[in-house]
Amino acid sequence: MPMDYGKRQQGGGVVAIECVAGGSRAEEWGTGCAETVQTGDVVEELLIGVGGRGGPAVHAAPFKGGRAALQKLLHAAYKRRDTSVEVRVRRPAHARQQLVPGESDSSGELLGPGSDAAAARMQACIVPQETGGGGGGMAMYVLRSIRDPNYAVGLVDRSESECVAFRGSRSSRVVCALSKAQLQDGYVSYPWEKKMKEVLPVPSASSFLSLLVLPTALDRANSRYNSVDDTLARANAWFLASQAAGVPIAFLNVQTEALLTKISGDMASATVNSGSLADLPNLANASLYGFEDYHGVDIGVVKAVRLWFTAAAGEMPVEITLEEGDTKLGFAISRTEEGFLYISSVMEDDSDRPTPSTRSGLRDLYREAKRASKLLVISRVSCRKVLPWMVSTSGAIRCFDTVSLSQKLSLHRHALRPILLHVLMWDFGTDAPNRPQGAPCPTPQPSPAFAELLRQNSFSWVDNQPAQADGEPGMVQGRDTAGDASFRFHNFSLPNNWV
Template sequence: MRMDRLQQPSERAAAVVAIECVAGSSKAEEWGGDMLQTGDVVEEIKIGGSAAVHSPFKGGKSGVQKLLHSAFKRGDTSIEVRVRRCGGEAAELQACIVPHGPAGRRQYVLRSIRDPNYAVGFVDRMESECIALQGSRSSRVVCALSTAKLQDGYVSYNWEKKMKEALPVPNSSCFLSMLILPKALDPIGSRYNSLEDTLARVNAWLFSSQSSGVPIEFMNVQTEALLTKISGETASATVNSGSLSDLSNLANASLYGFEDYHGVDIGVVKAVRLWYTPTAGELAVDIRLQEGDTKLGFSISRTEEGFIFISSVDETDNEAASTRAGLRDLFRQAESSSKRLVISRVSNEKVLPWMVSSAGDIRCFDTISLSQKLSLHRHALKLIRIHVLMWEQSSSSELTEYNATATLSFPLLASTPDTSKIGLEMDTASAGDVSFRFNELTLSNSWL
């Protein structure tokens, strides 16, 4: 009993208030000797113009926190702290008192005036622990490393400005993709071909597009989950599959299911999204219309894969809007490179194919409605901006020429007897100032 009473005063004498780093320095000075370090023993605290308070501190860490709370409450947040280290070395910190929410109410830390990123707090420790922490620089670094945490945060970003100024086409992405649904094996869509079959369709579409002269390159492919309701035998086969053999086959399945909280059988159809990119980007061509333009000077068609392209240009009229805009030169370059001059955007709106249905049909844009819209632009004398997919990088002089002469107009021409060498679906517009009539033709170009 007497021995216990003798040990208690010595234990209390060994308890000190020490420094604990809670936020590291941004100036790489934390371990240079000038900054306070974890394990430093607090000797003196001086808040504002008040008298300095020396160790030992009544109540330890709790007593120091009360002092900080009182000072913060009265608006006196300037503080100086002096510490000692083993060997008699001393250090000081000039800081301000700030609340420390993660530690709880009425808890405060000191944020350095020299470096606002650096903050320290107070902790009760045995002096022997502090000596051990101060024993070597490496031990202090190891201690700090064990408690260091990366902090996250938020930064404001001017999305509207960036989307307008940073993108080649304002407010529109340059990412091109095609969603291919798996082939349905029955009218109600309860069974589908395998994922491998869908991937083969993706591959065939891409290779066929490239073979027809569409200047695109493969980027990536991924599966995409689409939810659907299932019932009957399909639900039993998909929802109740739980064996290891069933799970191993799931990777190549196009349909699998589960039961939700309401007992409804939900099916997940695995479609495939193909990401692709123009071989050499997109080029904008501005078509500026003038009084007296009676035609735009080129015809449009559509490939089997759903791409709209310029199939011919007026070679006889040097004053045609398409010629003024440099579209005829682009068309000649595409022909010499065995490429299609594919239209990717009209008035910054994408006009590329975007989906293949479960029946195998390609969702794409209609050339008849596009011809009509362009002709209405001509009558209204409204500028038309189209983008075309490029097959090679244009030189700076070419880009300057297109930008300077970008005055492309689409005059209506009579249909020519030119025939397509590839099975293409085309539209034709009648010439003149009379009302338009559009007919779906199989083997003739659509002149504008």
Template sequence: MKMDRSDGGGRAAVVAIECVAGGSKAEEWSGAGGETAAPQTGDILEEVTFGGSPPVQAPFKGGRAGIMKYLHSAFKRGDTSVLLKARRGGEPSAVIVELHACVVPHPPAGRRQYLLRSIRDPNYAVGLVDRSESECIALQNRMFQGSPHKAMGHGRYSREPLACHFLEIARNVALGNSDSRSSPQRSRSSRVVCVLSNTQVQDGYVSYPWEKKMRESLRTSNSSCFLSMLILPKASDPSGTRYSSLEDTLSRANAWFNSSQASGVPIAFSSLQTEALLTKISGETASSTVNMGSLADLSNLANVSLYGFEDYHGVDIGVVRAVRLWYTPKAGEVPLEIMLQEGDTKLGFAISRTEEGFIYISSVTDDNNSGVAAARSGLKELFKEASEASKLLVISRVGDEKVLPWMVSTSGAIRCFDTVSLSQKLSLHRHALKPILLHLLMWETPPSSPTSVAKRSEATTPLSLPFELSPTSSFVPPPPVDKVLQDLVYRGGAEGGLTRDTAGDVSFRFHNFSNTRNWV
């Protein structure tokens, strides 16, 4: 149906198409491949058909608002498939373009506002606006220069984002063409580039089978292999209002780690970090820490262990800077299961604790009779191997529970596990005939070169401390855990147990600890 809109000098109101999102397919707006071009900005809406209902034709009562009512009713009843027909160009040379679309809500425009998204290319969407017919013709002529061929969809419209307009101008200047409307192909390409530059990769959340992965991928279920020690800053006064500097905390972390290695604990340095702990402060401490309010005061916080601020409710909050030292076993952890039988009179080993808080097996009985559980598990051979390597047989876990030291308090005391209570728990295992699962820290396999062994035996300093690299010594990486475990073989017969194929060299000297041994 042709409508006469010449009244009023072309000022008759019409419902026009407004492109709000472009597709990535050039034929979507060019009409390539023999397909009908899609409606573009400035095209005049002539007809709307909802599913199998009769078409609604222009002029539309109420203009854009009337169309929105139709779209809202269709969306509510679930009839969201729409066929749009729009007119491009003046009456003598008008071309009808079509768009098969679905009705989608458009909340940014307000309640009961909708867009029409192309079914063939979901990235292509159009909206509706009220314009005069002369404005629509002017929009079309501005980009297409009134050419019926270009009215089929070639080129970009003037109401594109400003960034895309500048992008097209720059592209044409680089090509030596100052008239951006003279090349339809370049205009289409720049529109695709514009859409590409505005397209972002989306992120989201996906489910993950944590429980399954923690059961299958961890050596000890629900327990990590990451080991660390948290060192709190030392209090400088009994009231706990003054703390030593951050450098002092770092030095104590370094000393604890060096001493642990010197005592024979087979661990290696992994990482070091400061850790912020919140606490409430008051009185003199608050007055000296909270009142630093300028950027110049930040330099004063570089080496302090406590600083504070005041929150919105007037509470003085302090931030304590602790140091967390991450370390790892030299060659991983190895599980050792001690099976218990009726008639076992004792487990056959004693445990002690180092000054640094590590619990280790200090003695294993030489009794090989059937009433000693340690003789059947191969613990005696493993203990002998540790002694030959000058290492401590450190217990890292009992069952699924870690028994390593984990914190140094502000008074300097190390928080660790008690050997007496651990001995009682192991004895209860024996009485209940429940197997004991111990995890032990393993040490690296020594190099097999006789020359390197001789050099280490003659060395006056048996310990190479961490954080200090000697320029003359070459670094020999520790072997993988599998290599260490392959060296352990089970020896059958009456003296059955675990042993290693090669003997270790002496790289550490044992210290005489004052801790009494707890036999179990």
């Protein structure tokens, strides 16, 4: 039987409840809070071994030794794996609130001690309390709710007046709980492989494209480089020139990228030193700066520029299926000065047998690109990216060779293996604005008027040429495969690559 409230008040000390892990249920502060064990409730009884043989061991207040005595009981029960408990608490009536009519303060006033006390109970299990530090001594235990495993309470020594004061105002309890509330974080598994195959336009491949522009070297020893501003200008010029040539790409972002290298000799003496904070202002526009590691080795940091872009309207897969008797794929591949591979010509069907480019729809895409004054740029071959990806310190653009690509596609034709191409798409609903030839272009825009005229001339050249018959020598196109210069590592004499 619970003790009389007057006798307990004389004793002064009680064992009270303190929340140590917040629950996920809203009823803690809602209308059902009277049935929930909360901080400030006074422990009346602790039943250990609920559901076991012979019934639970009942320990009733007053608890000689207070919280320490109950912790010993919990420790002994945990050691013998008798962890099912029930805690019964008392909530003094004068700690509950009722609103005084006419008062604007929502906290209300306390009921008098003559009213009945509210009771609550909680089914729980004994678990060790997680502490940040180590050390010896007996472990401390808390009671974790069976109903809500996220809710756990501990036992503390309090005076009756402290419990009354704490339970006296609901707003103060909410503020106290808010001050102790902690956001929990953790790791959750994620089906990366499945998502990459299902949600990406090109399975397991990113739609983010980039070009790494290295700073231009000012001497053959690569000891001095142009500034970061010069590298940014080169990246900007490459992007605008690509758009002007008809490549359907859109700007995403630009950033500097630090590349580590070992330096010595003239390069070490020519670099900006970053040995102290006073040297930081000198690094703002420097493309190369150095420092010494703890071994005394000179380390150089080259600041390159990475330009991020993407297809203007995504990438479209085109599968070219091959059949017995196909002697030509029916299209030619060229490369822009900026390093993009594109379909430069398609063959018209000269018989009842359509070419692979016609069967796959590549010819129709080419015609749509020509009407939109865009280039039909190849972005991937067999899901491998074939776009330009780097500019060297000499200014050369690293890109793919048209001859080797034509040879690979011809091998597909001989082996009757299907060819999977991805092409960059454009927005069919927008037209290129007109502007004078010498007008500046500060931001990435659709293709300017003078570039449109150039592309229209090249496209009209294709229309005026007769279709190539199977077995005839390759046609000479007005636009060279690799621009005015051949590929860097090979001396190509073929100006056009028909497959």
